Amino acid sequence: MENSAFFLTILLWCLLLSITGYSIYIGFGPPSEQLRDPFEEHED
Template sequence: MESPALFYTVFLGCLLLSITGYSIYIGFGPPSKQLRDPFEEHED
């Protein structure tokens, strides 16, 4: 690559997409069954 700015832009874009995808997987995928909801635990 000739321009380091293009490399950094592509790298940061891929990093952002991978973090977003992993967060969605943890929040809504199979591991979400192990998450607890502190607001439901303390309802009156």
Template sequence: MEPAIVLSISVGIALVAITAFAIYTSFGPPSKQLADPFEDHED
């Protein structure tokens, strides 16, 4: 394979992995530990 193809595939996989991790953190089990700072300081 050419280096440009390998680099493109690597960047694509990295983007998909980061997106999947962000979705898992936002909506999965770890989301129970997240705090909303706007609700904490509401007057």
């Protein structure tokens, strides 16, 4: 039982880190140039 709980914990940590890394890449990496800023579009 301890072995499967350890494996599940490691799997969840890897999933969390990969989602966080991908989000940072999308937000600040080369694909971020394609993102639009709705607040900048509606400035008066």
